[in-house]
Each structure stands twice: as C-alpha cells, then as structure tokens.
Amino acid sequence: MISQLNIMNTRVLTGITTTGTPHLGNYAGAIRPSIQASTRPDVDAFYFMADYHALIKCEDPARIARSRLEIAATWLAAGLDPERVTFYRQSDIPEIPELCWMLCCVTAKGLMNRAHAYKAAVDQNIARNVEEDDGITMGLFSYPVLMAADILMFNANKVPVGRDQIQHLEMARDIAQRFNHLYGKGEALFVLPEVQVDDDVATLPGLDGRKMSKSYDNTIPLFEGGSEAMRAAVMRIVTDSRGPGEPKDAEGSHLYTLYRAFASAEQSAAFKQALEEGMAWGEAKKQLCDRIDAEIGPMRERYAEYMARPDRIEDILQAGAEKARRLAVPFMERLREAVGLRRQVAPAPRADQQEVKARSKPARFVSFRDADGRFRFRLIAGDGTELLLSEPFADPKAAGGAIKSLQQPNALQILGQEAAGRVVVSLDGQRVAEFEAERLPQVRAALASMAE
Numbered sequence: 247m248i249s250q251l252n253i254m255n256t257r258v259l260t261g262i263t264t265t266g267t268p269h270l271g272n273y274a275g276a277i278r279p280s281i282q283a284s285t286r287p288d289v290d291a292f293y294f295m296a297d298y299h300a301l302i303k304c305e306d307p308a309r310i311a312r313s314r315l316e317i318a319a320t321w322l323a324a325g326l327d328p329e330r331v332t333f334y335r336q337s338d339i340p341e342i343p344e345l346c347w348m349l350c351c352v353t354a355k356g357l358m359n360r361a362h363a364y365k366a367a368v369d370q371n372i373a374r375n376v377e378e379d380d381g382i383t384m385g386l387f388s389y390p391v392l393m394a395a396d397i398l399m400f401n402a403n404k405v406p407v408g409r410d411q412i413q414h415l416e417m418a419r420d421i422a423q424r425f426n427h428l429y430g431k432g433e434a435l436f437v438l439p440e441v442q443v444d445d446d447v448a449t450l451p452g453l454d455g456r457k458m459s460k461s462y463d464n465t466i467p468l469f470e471g472g473s474e475a476m477r478a479a480v481m482r483i484v485t486d487s488r489g490p491g492e493p494k495d496a497e498g499s500h501l502y503t504l505y506r507a508f509a510s511a512e513q514s515a516a517f518k519q520a521l522e523e524g525m526a527w528g529e530a531k532k533q534l535c536d537r538i539d540a541e542i543g544p545m546r547e548r549y550a551e552y553m554a555r556p557d558r559i560e561d562i563l564q565a566g567a568e569k570a571r572r573l574a575v576p577f578m579e580r581l582r583e584a585v586g587l588r589r590q591v592a593p594a595p596r597a598d599q600q601e602v603k604a605r606s607k608p609a610r611f612v613s614f615r616d617a618d619g620r621f622r623f624r625l626i627a628g629d630g631t632e633l634l635l636s637e638p639f640a641d642p643k644a645a646g647g648a649i650k651s652l653q654q655p656n657a658l659q660i661l662g663q664e665a666a667g668r669v670v671v672s673l674d675g676q677r678v679a680e681f682e683a684e685r686l687p688q689v690r691a692a693l694a695s696m697a698e
C-alpha cells in the first residue's frame with residue numbers, strides 16, 4: 247500500500263553514491279543507523295541512490311550498473327522497508343536534473359570555486375605541476391549544485407551526512423536562499439535544509455586500524471563473497487605480537503572496537519575481560535566473526551536472493567520513483583511557473599461555447615480505401631472506439647451516400663434488426679454494416695449526436 251506522507255513529520259533525506267561495493271564500515275556507519283532512523287514515527291525518510299553522482303567518479307558502465315544493483319540489494323537485505331521509506335534512484339527522477347539546471351542558473355561560479363572537493367583536485371594538479379583544471383570535469387565542478395537539487399527537490403528538513411559533506415549542505419542553503427529571494431515572491435519555495443552529523447555512529451577501523459575505507463584498501467566485505475570472504479579479511483586484521491595467554495590491551499585494539507559495533511554491552515564486557523585474561527588473537531578473531539555473522543548472516547541470504555532477482559529490485563525502485571515523483575512532478579510544475587517557464591494555455595472558453603463543444607465533440611464517420619481498393623467507412627465514438635465497420639462499396643459516392651443516410655434523423659429507425667446478437671444495418675434493402683448488439687446503445691447515441 248502507499249504510505250501516507252505526514253506533513254508534520256521531519257523529512258530526512260540522504261543519498262548514497264553508487265560506486266563500489268558496500269563494506270562493513272558502510273554498514274555500521276551509514277546503512278544500519280539510517281534504517282533505524284527510518285522506523286521512527288515522526289520521520290519521513292527519503293533514501294536514494296545517487297547514480298548521477300556516480301558518473302562523476304566512474305566512467306565504466308558495467309561498474310556503475312553493478313554498483314547500483316549491489317547497493318539497492320544491500321539496503322533492502324539490511325532491512326530497509328520500501329513501503330515506509332521513499333527509496334529511489336536519482337536517475338529515475340528527471341525533475342532532479344531539471345531542477346539542477348535551474349539552480350545552476352542562480353549559483354555563483356565563485357561559490358563553486360570554493361568547494362573542497364574541487365579545490366583538492368586543483369591542489370593536486372598544482373602539486374603535479376600540471377594545469378590547474380587538468381582532468382576536472384564540469385560534473386565534478388558542479389557536483390554541489392546537483393546535490394542541492396537532490397535535497398531541495400523534496401524540501402528535506404534534515405540531511406544526515408558525513409563531515410566531509412557539511413560544506414555541500416551550506417551551499418545548498420545558500421542556493422535555496424538565493425532562489426527563494428529571486429522567485430519566491432515573499433513565500434519560500436524551498437525549505438532550508440539542515441545538516442545532521444551524527445557523532446555517535448560507529449566509525450569502524452579497517453584491517454590496519456585506520457578508518458575503514460575503500461581508498462585505504464583496508465575493508466572487510468559486508469555481503470560479497472559470503473561468510474568466507476568476511477572471515478578471511480578478519481584474519482588479516484593487524485594485532486600486536488602478544489601470544490596466547492598473555493594479557494592483551496583490549497581498549498587499544500581495533501579488534502575490540504569492531505567487536506563492540508556488533509555486540510551488546512554485556513557481550514563486549516565479556517570479550518574485553520577474556521582479552522585481558524590472555525585470550526589468543528586467533529580466538530578473538532573467531533569470536534568477532536561469529537558476532538558479525540550473528541547479525542549479518544540472515545541478511546546475507548536475503549542479499550543473495552535479491553541479487554539473483556534484479557527484476558524484483560527494479561520493481562521496488564520503480565515503485566519508489568513513482569512515490570517520489572508524486573511530489574517532484576507537481577513541485578516542478580510550480581517551480582517552472584515561478585521562473586517563467588509556464589506552459590501557455592488557451593484563454594478559458596466562455597461557458598456557452600464550452601457547452602456547444604461538449605455536445606458536438608463525440609462521434610464521426612471516417613472513410614478509407616481498404617486493401618482491395620474498395621471504399622469503406624468506420625463509425626468512431628467520441629472516445630475513439632470503433633463502433634462499426636461498413637461493408638465495402640465499389641465507388642466512393644455510394645459510401646458517401648450511405649454515410650449521409652446514416653446521419654439523417656430517421657437513421658435510428660433502421661437499426662434494431664437483431665440476429666444472433668448482431669445488428670444489421672440496411673439501406674434500401676442493401677446491407678451496409680453489421681455490429682455486435684452490445685454496441686447498440688453507443689451506436690444509437692453516436693448517430694443521435696450527429697443527427698442533431
């Protein structure tokens with residue numbers, strides 16, 4: 247069923263760039279808390295796959311396609327309820343790039359020059375002694391505008407993101423304010439979104455103890471490769487050289503940090519104590535794997551099921567896009583109007599003309615030559631249904647004459663000679679057409695409308 251959007255609720259929106267395959271750090275840091283937040287009754291969550299953003303970083307179509315699928319399957323397997331959350335793919339909402347262009351037209355280039363991601367790319371070029379903008383696309387440069395469009399399209403109140411995205415939220419507010427000022431005529435077209443950086447969510451350490459990240463190549467896979475791949479990665483976690491029986495510094499080990507992200511307070515305390523009492527690192531790793539599997543195992547099965555049925559994912563995403571567009575389409579209409587791109591409509595007809603139009607609209611005869619070169623006609627109802635098809639006439643005059651006769655007020659009287667559920671139309675003893683008796687009321691109405 248279609249879930250109702252409650253106006254009083256806080257609209258929370260966030261995008262997931264579809265590059266790469268989700269790892270355990272993504273799960274604990276973003277997927278799990280987002281899904282939890284989406285179950286709150288006072289929240290309307292909008293989670294979408296930012297696949298237009300992915301094009302900025304990746305030019306390999308196969309990887310783009312694969313990542314979109316894996317990420318959708320991951321979120322669904324992890325328990326996201328698409329009935330409750332508006333879960334969609336950015337590229338299924340054509341209003342987003344349309345809005346992006348409108349926003350581009352009010353965004354100062356100087357504002358974009360200051361974006362961290364762009365500046366970092368420029369700095370790298372300077373360090374490499376090449377031209378400042380070398381290899382920098384307009385996609386990368388205007389990325390914050392696209393992100394603003396994502397957010398403003400749905401008038402999100404809160405946008406949970408990582409620290410690296412705070413500046414983009416500030417830019418989205420700037421752009422929204424400027425647009426409101428230019429086109430709002432006193433009313434705010436866009437809500438000013440607020441950034442939400444959650445410092446409580448787990449930032450998982452990777453194999454080497456640094457933040458788990460694809461760019462450090464220190465990740466533990468989430469679902470891909472199954473339990474074996476996860477276990478193989480955990481076995482590669484770097485520990486100190488203390489052997490079995492030697493007391494370990496639990497607080498100082500990232501193995502313990504990882505364990506805590508998947509365990510209750512009691513389980514964590516027991517694990518810590520065991521380490522301090524000399525549990526071997528190998529045993530600790532095994533216990534960590536078991537903990538992860540306890541939470542992830544059932545999801546992994548669902549993940550495999552989704553990945554085996556991409557068509558099911560597609561259906562879910564299409565339903566999500568439909569839900570999202572129920573808001574985006576009318577809002578875009580309003581925005582187009584605000585900037586002066588309103589459709590031209592004919593002046594409203596006078597009431598008396600409207601009436602004539604309504605009455606004279608319906609039925610018509612359409613004549614044509616059939617494949618054998620003979621002349622026939624059809625009677626077409628106002629709504630386009632074919633009511634009857636005539637017999638062939640050798641010459642067009644005869645066909646035209648028949649049409650004329652059928653348009654006479656007395657034509658209605660010729661109808662009604664039913665035989666075996668068919669009505670036969672004859673003129674001067676000649677059979678002109680035949681149609682199903684069921685159609686009789688429609689044919690009568692059509693002919694009556696023409697006779698008037």
Ligand code: TRP
Nearest residue numbers: 259260261262263296299393396
């Ligand atoms: N840029 C975000 C990131 O890299 C992803 C994203 C795209 C996003 N559009 C968004 C996040 C809109 C929040 C809102 O993490």
